[in-house]
Amino acid sequence: MRARTVRRLTEAGCIFAEEEARLLVAAAHDERILEEMVGRRTSGLPLEQVLGWAELAGIRVGVRPGVFVPRHRTALLVREATAVCPPGALAVDLCCGSGAIGMALAARVRRLRLHAVDIDPAAVACAARNLSGLDAHVYEGDLFGPLPAALRGHVDLLTANAPYVPTSEIDLLPREARLHEPRRALDGGEDGLDVHRRIAAEAPAWLAAGGHLVVEVAEHQVPDLVGILGRAGLSARVVRDAKLEASVIVATATPLLAR
Ligand SMILES: C[S@@+](CC[C@H](N)C(=O)[O-])C[C@H]1O[C@@H](n2cnc3c(N)ncnc32)[C@H](O)[C@@H]1O
Known part of the structure; x- marks a missing residue:
């Protein structure tokens, strides 16, 4: 599952495909959800909006599509x-x-x-x-x-x-x-x-x-x-x-x- 995800993310131009695949696989409860998440990511959505969270100063912050991703x-x-x-x-x-x-x-x-x-x-x-x-x-x-x-x-x-x-x-x-x-x-x-x-x-x-x-x-x-x-x-x-x-x-x- 992970290797295929890395491949798809790499093909879509994600620079940190390995790390992103690790996070997406960990977040998805099953293959269908993983498929959906990878689809949204390869369509260009920021990783954090796909995962539903971003990290700021050691804190996990919930983020949604359409909301600025904390840097x-x-x-x-x-x-x-x-x-x-x-x-x-x-x-x-x-x-x-x-x-x-x-x-x-x-x-x-x-x-x-x-x-x-x-x-x-x-x-x-x-x-x-x-x-x-x-x-x-x-x-x-x-x-x-x-x-x-x-x-x-x-x-x-x-x-x-x-x-x-x-x-x-x-x-x-x-x-x-x-x-x-x-x-x-x-x-x-x-x-x-x-x-x-x-x-x-x-x-x-x-x-x-x-x-x-x-x-x-x-x-x-x-x-x-x-x-x-x-x-x-x-x-x-x-x-x-x-x-x-x-x-x-x-x-x-x-x-x-x-x-
Ligand atoms: C660069 S983002 C920063 C968001 C957040 N502070 C962070 O660091 O993740 C700027 C935010 O300012 C909000 N904003 C822009 N103009 C504003 C205004 N006149 N009054 C209140 N919020 C505003 C935007 O909606 C956006 O959420």
């Missing part, structure tokens, strides 16, 4: 967010997608109180499933729009892995992303930072004094985003991880400006 590089955002997040913190994860970041944070931070937002109903449904059983609320809407007003000025940690691919680069993405992830999850506008500009403008009003905003972007966008965050009154620190090929900015609300 391994986002482990850096999780690491940096955890480092500035005390037990019992009030956290907001904007652009939450599957809820992956919130899940990973809740596994690391005791008594985390989480609010997660996404604009896409499919992502919201997925996040609601993944975050059920935690101290978490999931909202559908545009950035801060659906959050309870009572959170203003009290958020200890704001995380956002928002879309950051410049529009002109969308066509250069791998087929799997272009065809099977929503454009709204990827397209960040002309320079990739449209959503970040809006987050930076509103973040100071939502953060508690000394609270942190943690965002991920591509390395070439770091200088521009540091400038945007600075002009919004946040003091930014850049963290890079060469192994994960990831860049994260931790922006802190100064006591005077946070309101």
